Structure formats: structure tokens, C-alpha cells
Amino acid sequence: MILRTLSLAVIALTLGGCRGWLVEEPQSFFTPDDFPTTEADLKIALGGIDDWYTGGQSQAYFHRGWPMITEVPSDQTVAQSASDSRYAQDSYTLNASNEWLWRVWRQIYGAINQANVLIARIPQMDQVSQSVRDRYLGAVKFHRAFNHFNAVRVWGSVPLMMRPTAEFATATQITRAPTAEIYDSIARDLADAATLLPLRWPDSSTPDDGRPTRGAATAMLADVYLNMSGAIVQQNHWAEAAAAAKAVIDSKAYTLVPNFADLWLIKNKNGPEHIYSIQFGGLKRNLFTSQSRPSGIGVESGINYWYSTPDFMATFSDSDARKKTTFLTQVTVGTTTYRYDTLPGFFGDKRPRFPKPMPYYGKFYDANGSIANNNGRTDLNWPIYRYADVLLMFAEAENEANGPTPDAYGAINQVRARAKLAPLAGLSQDQFRDSVHRERSWELAFESKRLFDLKRWGSFYAVLSQDPVAKIGLQPFMVFLPIPQREIDLDPGLGQNTGW
Numbered sequence: 001m002i003l004r005t006l007s008l009a010v011i012a013l014t015l016g017g018c019r020g021w022l023v024e025e026p027q028s029f030f031t032p033d034d035f036p037t038t039e040a041d042l043k044i045a046l047g048g049i050d051d052w053y054t055g056g057q058s059q060a061y062f063h064r065g066w067p068m069i070t071e072v073p074s075d076q077t078v079a080q081s082a083s084d085s086r087y088a089q090d091s092y093t094l095n096a097s098n099e100w101l102w103r104v105w106r107q108i109y110g111a112i113n114q115a116n117v118l119i120a121r122i123p124q125m126d127q128v129s130q131s132v133r134d135r136y137l138g139a140v141k142f143h144r145a146f147n148h149f150n151a152v153r154v155w156g157s158v159p160l161m162m163r164p165t166a167e168f169a170t171a172t173q174i175t176r177a178p179t180a181e182i183y184d185s186i187a188r189d190l191a192d193a194a195t196l197l198p199l200r201w202p203d204s205s206t207p208d209d210g211r212p213t214r215g216a217a218t219a220m221l222a223d224v225y226l227n228m229s230g231a232i233v234q235q236n237h238w239a240e241a242a243a244a245a246k247a248v249i250d251s252k253a254y255t256l257v258p259n260f261a262d263l264w265l266i267k268n269k270n271g272p273e274h275i276y277s278i279q280f281g282g283l284k285r286n287l288f289t290s291q292s293r294p295s296g297i298g299v300e301s302g303i304n305y306w307y308s309t310p311d312f313m314a315t316f317s318d319s320d321a322r323k324k325t326t327f328l329t330q331v332t333v334g335t336t337t338y339r340y341d342t343l344p345g346f347f348g349d350k351r352p353r354f355p356k357p358m359p360y361y362g363k364f365y366d367a368n369g370s371i372a373n374n375n376g377r378t379d380l381n382w383p384i385y386r387y388a389d390v391l392l393m394f395a396e397a398e399n400e401a402n403g404p405t406p407d408a409y410g411a412i413n414q415v416r417a418r419a420k421l422a423p424l425a426g427l428s429q430d431q432f433r434d435s436v437h438r439e440r441s442w443e444l445a446f447e448s449k450r451l452f453d454l455k456r457w458g459s460f461y462a463v464l465s466q467d468p469v470a471k472i473g474l475q476p477f478m479v480f481l482p483i484p485q486r487e488i489d490l491d492p493g494l495g496q497n498t499g500w
Contacts, residue, residue: 052111060103092473102484138196142212145189193217210279230456245394285377292361294347
């Protein structure tokens, strides 16, 4: 793996389009010592990290790459294609040269390296106040943790990058750290971030405006502790996970949006339920929202890259208020109504590949009628953490630590109440566990949560081996994807994950 560290002075000039920071041929290495200097500089540099998420070539991260490797391979999504790199992800017939592996890896480690440059620089700044330094140091520690967390959940043992890569020799001699060590580092970064960050940035009108906050760091810390407690790391941090989630709840900074459907409207993004979201808008529009739309539905047509399954839709009760919003089953354009399961406009017909009509995503459908005018892109954000997720994390962790306590019931039943479902009561610990697992699958569908849940629950292979597409190539070792072959070619010391 070769990482090229650009000076932050260059970062300031390239905010609008960072490209290729994890590259094959290093050109030069810089040691930043005079940028950033002011708070305005810090804002520019922090925005440069965001550009790794929404910029880059080929929509590599949250435009398309992240759902490509974390959502398409799940049992809730099916790739439309039956022959390309999307199909390889969906059917587990991919190899280490799959393009989406190295594209996402490049963005992850580019963001980490930029965070490391800032972490080294911020304490040296003497022209801004301590409170400003603290906020930005907390933010960049959050970003370093966020990207290590994404990497370790996808690949397992990965390089743990805790300082800027500033020399060619060290950049080509990087090894992977043990998974438990990576999680420990992530937890430390997030604990620091939660201390340093505000609940809301002073110039923000909403808790979530795309900049990391105390709530975002603490929510992710709860998630990290859940993963550390699960089948992969097998440490007992349930109590810490519950405490972190409870801290977010007790902050009173977030509430559930009363109507689940309102969460997915562009006009409501960064609302009271959103804790941390990848921001799209203006020149950085979201392509993923169009890729999960059917084609052939007039001006509302999308790219038709993937859809969901009737089996997953059938797990929802008809009384569940989330069902109609989660799945796209009909679209009205002018005087024409297109349906997923009947003519005219039979957009769910996938015969002969699948015998039943296939519903599409409904969550990300909103485009204010303008999708055809914006190159198939929308201004809808990509949710990373929202309050319902925190309530379910708390319910799960509290049950594992102490059994189904009144607080655990209170958390899950808030989510169920919004869905118009009856409250849970009188369950054993095992029954409550199963209920939380089901609730997460319904509440968080298509938000790139499912695969990671299956991994930490220890049910990855058992569930996906029953999926009609995943079972084509699935093997038990595939709980972690292969290290990109490009990176191994550059640094053979990385090695490959078992089985690949």
C-alpha cells in the first residue's frame, strides 16, 4: 500500500476534488508545518476529509462503493446484473481484484491519512483558541476512527494507521494489525472525540450538519463496543455499549421523527433524528439514490442497479408503518401508475431469473420530481447514525448485560410505537435478543447495517447460505472480504485473508 501525503496547503487548494491520494506511483512527500493556521483553514481541511466520502473517481465511497460492498452482498438486496462486479459481490464469486474493494480501500485510507496529518498539526497551532483546537481535534479523531471501523468490519485485520505517512520507505512496508488492537484504537479515538466535541457546533442550527459531534462519536462508540462483544472479537463490552448508547439518549439532543416516511424526504435531512449523515447537495449529489430505482417508469426512472426481495418484504407485518416506505411497489407519473407486480408498467418483473416480482427500495426515493434533470442524482444524505439505531443498540446491549430490563423494553418499544406495532413484554433474554435482531432488520433496512449485524451475531453464513444469490459462491471464510490485490502487489507484506 502506498499512501501519498499531500501538504495541507495543497489540501486547501484541492477541496473541490481530491483525487488519487492512495496511488500507485508516489510523486513527492511533504511535511506540513504552516497549514492550517487559522480556524478558517481548519474548516477547509475538515471539508477535505469529507471530500473522500462524496468525491473521488467512479463514485468510490458513499456515492456507490460503500453500498456495493456492504449492502449488495446482504440478504436484503439483489444486484440487477448477473455478470459484472456487482454480481460478483452479490453472489460471493468475487476475487481480490474486484474493483470495488480497492476503490473503497483507497478512499478509506486517504481519509485516515488526512486525519493523521491534522491530528499531528492541530496541537501545534497557536493562533486559535484551545476550544477551537479541541473541536477540530475531536472531529479528525472521529474521522480516523470512522474509517478504521469501516475497514476492520469489511476486511478484519487491516493496517492501523496512527500517524501520517511521510516517507516512501515506510509507505511500502505497512503490515496489518490484529483485529482486537484495531478495535481498541478505535475506541480510544472515539472516547477522546466524545470528550472534545460539542453536542452542536457553534455555527450550526442543527445537531447534525455533517460535522462530527459528541453524539456522533458516542453513538459510534456504542456500535464499536457491540462489535467488540460479538462473534468476531468475542470480548464482553456489553455494559460499555449500553452506557455509550444511554449517554446519547440522556443527552436529549435527538428524538424520533413521528412519521417514519418523513425521514427520507430531502427537505427533512439533518432533522432531529439524524445524528451523523454523509452530506450530499449542490455539486455533490447522491448517485446511490438513483441506483436503487427501477428504469422504465418515465421521468422518475433510475439506473436499476439493485432491488430488494419479496421474501424480505414479507417479513414485515402489513400493520408495520415502515413497510410502505421501505419498499417501492408503485410509482405514479402524471396519469400513469407503474407497479412492481402487475401490468401495465411491470417494473418488478425479473423473469426468468426470479419467479416473483422484486420490489425496489422505497426509503431513498424522494427527488422532488427532479431526478431526470440532475443526471440521476439527488440531494438526499446517506445516514450513518440516527436515533432509532441508538435506541436499538441500547436495547440489545442492555439485554445482553442485564437481561430484558424495563429500560431495554422502553428503548425498543419507542421504535415499535412509531412503526405502529404493539409493545413487547414478558420475553426471556433469548426471545428479547431475537426481537431486537428482527427490529434492526426492519428499521435499518438498506442502510448498510445488515451485513455487519450478521457478522457480529455469528449468523453470517447461516443466513446468507439460504439467500438464492449469495449461496452461489458463499463460503464460511467470506465473513471478511479479500484484501485488494492492488495493495498486496504494492506491499506483499500485507498478505491475504484466509481462503482468498
